[in-house]
Amino acid sequence: MSTEQQTDTPMVEVRNVHKRFGDLEVLKGIDLTVDRGKIISIIGPSGSGKSTLLRSVNHLEVIDEGAILLDGVQVNRPDMKGLAFERHINHIRQNMGMVFQHFNLFPHLSTIDNVTLAPRKLKGMDKKTARELGMQQLERVGLAEKADVFPNWLSGGQKQRVAIARALAMKPKVMLFDEATSALDPELVEEVNRVMRSLAEEHMTMLIVTHEMSFARDVSDWALFMDGGVVVEESTPDKLFTNPEQERTRNFLHKHLGNNH
Amino acid sequence: MDVDLMVEVTPLLIRAAWVTIDISSRAIFFGFFVACGLVFLQTFRFAPIRWFARGYISVIRGTPYFVQLLLVFYGGPSIGLRLDPITCGVFVGAFNIGAYMSEAIRGSIESVDSGQSEAARSLGFGKVQTMVSIVLPQAASLMIRSVGVLAIVLVKNSSLVSIISVVELTYQAQRLIGSTYKPLEIFTLSALMYIVIIYAVMGIIELAYRRAIRYTTQ
Numbered sequence: 001m002s003t004e005q006q007t008d009t010p011m012v013e014v015r016n017v018h019k020r021f022g023d024l025e026v027l028k029g030i031d032l033t034v035d036r037g038k039i040i041s042i043i044g045p046s047g048s049g050k051s052t053l054l055r056s057v058n059h060l061e062v063i064d065e066g067a068i069l070l071d072g073v074q075v076n077r078p079d080m081k082g083l084a085f086e087r088h089i090n091h092i093r094q095n096m097g098m099v100f101q102h103f104n105l106f107p108h109l110s111t112i113d114n115v116t117l118a119p120r121k122l123k124g125m126d127k128k129t130a131r132e133l134g135m136q137q138l139e140r141v142g143l144a145e146k147a148d149v150f151p152n153w154l155s156g157g158q159k160q161r162v163a164i165a166r167a168l169a170m171k172p173k174v175m176l177f178d179e180a181t182s183a184l185d186p187e188l189v190e191e192v193n194r195v196m197r198s199l200a201e202e203h204m205t206m207l208i209v210t211h212e213m214s215f216a217r218d219v220s221d222w223a224l225f226m227d228g229g230v231v232v233e234e235s236t237p238d239k240l241f242t243n244p245e246q247e248r249t250r251n252f253l254h255k256h257l258g259n260n261h
Numbered sequence: 262m263d264v265d266l267m268v269e270v271t272p273l274l275i276r277a278a279w280v281t282i283d284i285s286s287r288a289i290f291f292g293f294f295v296a297c298g299l300v301f302l303q304t305f306r307f308a309p310i311r312w313f314a315r316g317y318i319s320v321i322r323g324t325p326y327f328v329q330l331l332l333v334f335y336g337g338p339s340i341g342l343r344l345d346p347i348t349c350g351v352f353v354g355a356f357n358i359g360a361y362m363s364e365a366i367r368g369s370i371e372s373v374d375s376g377q378s379e380a381a382r383s384l385g386f387g388k389v390q391t392m393v394s395i396v397l398p399q400a401a402s403l404m405i406r407s408v409g410v411l412a413i414v415l416v417k418n419s420s421l422v423s424i425i426s427v428v429e430l431t432y433q434a435q436r437l438i439g440s441t442y443k444p445l446e447i448f449t450l451s452a453l454m455y456i457v458i459i460y461a462v463m464g465i466i467e468l469a470y471r472r473a474i475r476y477t478t479q
Binding site: 043049058059086087090091092095096097098100102105106107108109118120121122150151152163166167171 | 275374376377378379380381383384385386387388390394398399403476477
């Protein structure tokens with residue numbers, strides 16, 4: 001949780017969230033607050049629950065207990081059913097951009113159509129305005145010249161940048177990154193990190209699940225270490241990465257940094 | 262071989278081949294809607310509706326097309342279902358291919374990567390919009406070839422409607438043999454015509470497939 005005094009509603013609030021897959025409890029009471037314009041990184045070993053937590057924030061995973069709020073509005077609504085909830089969650093999701101490990105670009109649509117599909121279909125934007133907006137977003141990630149090619153003709157790094165542009169085109173309040181660089185060849189990681197850094201400079205609120213320790217340390221305002229479905233430790237990134245208090249955090253960092261250097 | 266006879270009967274066989282094409286294409290067209298209906302019924306939460314669709318598919322797949330045709334044509338009138346031969350051919354063809362096609366469609370929808378739906382949902386698309394804009398266009402390219410194979414089987418099976426006296430290619434051939442006693446010539450001609458029809462269908466399928474996957478072969 002941020003140590004700074006909060007002056008307004010947090011952008012994302014996670015309160016005592018529990019999630020089970022059958023008998024396995026993967027989130028065991030998580031609390032997390034992301035303030036406006038802040039960047040929070042979540043690190044941890046595979047199976048620690050970090051991706052599940054991120055996916056729970058926009059309801060791709062349905063939580064069993066607790067509450068998640070986006071800009072003061074509750075995302076999970078156990079009291080709502082059927083179509084009413086469908087409408088509610090679709091509206092909420094339009095305000096959250098999600099970037100996936102495997103990009104999940106729509107292969108049957110050109111790059112520009114990937115970016116403009118949601119604004120056109122969901123916000124009723126006309127084709128010309130949508131294209132202008134789409135081109136702006138593609139320029140933002142440095143791929144305007146690839147507007148009319150299909151995703152299969154892009155490198156992994158380019159795909160991920162298009163996926164970021166696609167999410168940005170909906171003008172989200174928060175961006176969620178689920179191991180956005182994990183599926184990339186090492187030489188392609190930096191181009192995606194560069195785009196994420198530029199978003200950080202624009203004060204985009206971001207929640208990042210990552211294995212890129214040095215990146216997390218550079219861009220984040222706050223960092224969490226998760227293991228076994230709980231937040232083991234959280235602090236400023238400098239402290240978490242250089243002087244963690246918990247043994248488990250130290251072990252993880254030692255192992256991870258040891259493997260990378 | 263009696264070449265003169267072959268030249269002479271060709272126009273008659275071509276006319277009958279059009280009946281084959283007509284019955285088959287109408288059966289494929291209506292069969293597609295039967296298939297979509299069956300896929301839709303299988304998405305219901307209410308189990309008996311799903312069971313009905315599954316049961317229907319099992320019965321169709323578990324019985325010969327020939328028997329289905331005889332059952333509807335000769336058995337139908339006992340329960341008030343009186344169909345003229347051509348309508349019966351189209352009707353049975355559509356309900357037969359529909360069952361197989363529904364499996365092909367369902368399979369191709371299921372084989373679209375779940376990440377595609379997740380990405381669409383994460384942008385705020387509803388379930389129906391996700392299906393229409395994202396999943397179905399991708400499933401289409403996957404289903405074209407398997408649906409195409411079914412269409413070819415249906416064209417071949419259409420020769421069976423000769424048993425209920427539809428004057429299609431096979432029936433006409435038999436009729437001509439009855440009057441000329443030249444089975445080799447006439448069956449050779451009709452076989453050639455089936456080849457032309459079936460290769461035309463294969464060509465259309467291939468074109469449709471290439472068009473559908475052009476995003477991977479730019």
